Amino acid sequence: MAAVVLGWNPATAFGAGPGRADYAMAAATVDRTGLFGIRWRVGRGQQMARGTDVWLFAQGRHGRGLLGHGVVAAAPQPGAALPARLGLLAGVVFDLLLPPGDALPAEVLQESVPDLNWNAVRSTGTVVPPAAEGQLRAAWTSYLRSRPVPEDWLGAVDPTIPLPGSLPQDTLREVAVNRCEHDPDGVQRCVAFHGTSCAACGLSMEQMYGPAGASFIQVHHIVPPSAISPDYVLDPVADLVPMCPNCHAMAHRGSPDAYTPAEVRRMLASAAGPRPVRTSIPGTIPSPEQLNAQEDAARLRDTSLPPRDTQ
Numbered sequence: 250m251a252a253v254v255l256g257w258n259p260a261t262a263f264g265a266g267p268g269r270a271d272y273a274m275a276a277a278t279v280d281r282t283g284l285f286g287i288r289w290r291v292g293r294g295q296q297m298a299r300g301t302d303v304w305l306f307a308q309g310r311h312g313r314g315l316l317g318h319g320v321v322a323a324a325p326q327p328g329a330a331l332p333a334r335l336g337l338l339a340g341v342v343f344d345l346l347l348p349p350g351d352a353l354p355a356e357v358l359q360e361s362v363p364d365l366n367w368n369a370v371r372s373t374g375t376v377v378p379p380a381a382e383g384q385l386r387a388a389w390t391s392y393l394r395s396r397p398v399p400e401d402w403l404g405a406v407d408p409t410i411p412l413p414g415s416l417p418q419d420t421l422r423e424v425a426v427n428r429c430e431h432d433p434d435g436v437q438r439c440v441a442f443h444g445t446s447c448a449a450c451g452l453s454m455e456q457m458y459g460p461a462g463a464s465f466i467q468v469h470h471i472v473p474p475s476a477i478s479p480d481y482v483l484d485p486v487a488d489l490v491p492m493c494p495n496c497h498a499m500a501h502r503g504s505p506d507a508y509t510p511a512e513v514r515r516m517l518a519s520a521a522g523p524r525p526v527r528t529s530i531p532g533t534i535p536s537p538e539q540l541n542a543q544e545d546a547a548r549l550r551d552t553s554l555p556p557r558d559t560q
């Protein structure tokens with residue numbers, strides 16, 4: 250593991266070279282897609298191998314604090330528009346960028362990560378001492394957890410989505426993939442196309458829990474993280490499938506990639522456990538449980554039917 254802090258003055262452009270961006274736009278992109286890639290000018294000898302953790306530290310007269318997290322996607326190299334003596338350009342992919350006024354304050358960092366001199370962070374990169382890497386990650390994670398959670402951010406209550414910006418670098422792509430599962434627009438379009446029955450076991454939450462379960466289903470992103478690049482665009486119909494919370498959690502136990510719905514279906518078929526109640530498809534023969542349920546319902550409506558035998 251290695252980590253580097255990039256200092257940034259919010260009064261200046263975000264990133265370097267032709268891909269320079271507006272910070273608000275970058276933060277909005279991370280919010281929507283889970284990732285934002287940018288080029289950053291770093292020092293010539295800067296240790297920034299691919300996979301290095303990147304921390305974005307805001308400084309300048311508008312206040313100082315930790316604003317974001319990402320990883321090095323492309324090691325520093327000379328840029329076409331940048332003479333080598335002025336530095337190199339590194340490719341950085343951010344997975345979390347906080348609103349500018351929302352940074353983890355420098356005073357807190359000074360206290361919880363004392364091994365790094367927060368008064369001397371360079372925009373071209375300051376290496377985090379190995380002893381401080383864990384402290385920094387811990388401070389960031391606890392800060393994120395302490396912040397009020399936006400109501401529409403479903404990930405906050407769903408264990409299948411890890412906290413963004415708090416993970417080891419190799420799981421970063423997975424975060425992006427999982428966040429696709431919580432894009433409300435994508436979820437809606439996936440369900441509109443595929444319906445609300447689980448793609449693996451066929452369960453409908455409404456059938457299981459009654460009206461309270463109507464239209465409740467999770468969606469699973471079936472594109473493996475290894476196939477995701479920063480410019481990936483989600484196709485809610487091809488890339489997402491509805492899954493019940495059980496099958497969904499099982500799918501995410503697959504490693505390195507999640508199990509596919511077909512794999513979960515095979516597990517269900519080969520296991521000896523009780524079969525989930527399947528949605529009755531028109532034209533299929535209802536299971537004994539379904540027949541019992543229908544009888545029970547009829548009995549509630551029509552008390553003239555004799556009570557069912559119970560033993």
Ligand SMILES: [Zn+2]
Nearest residue numbers: 447450493496
């Ligand atoms: Zn299921």
Ligand SMILES: [Zn+2]
Nearest residue numbers: 430468469470
């Ligand atoms: Zn999933």
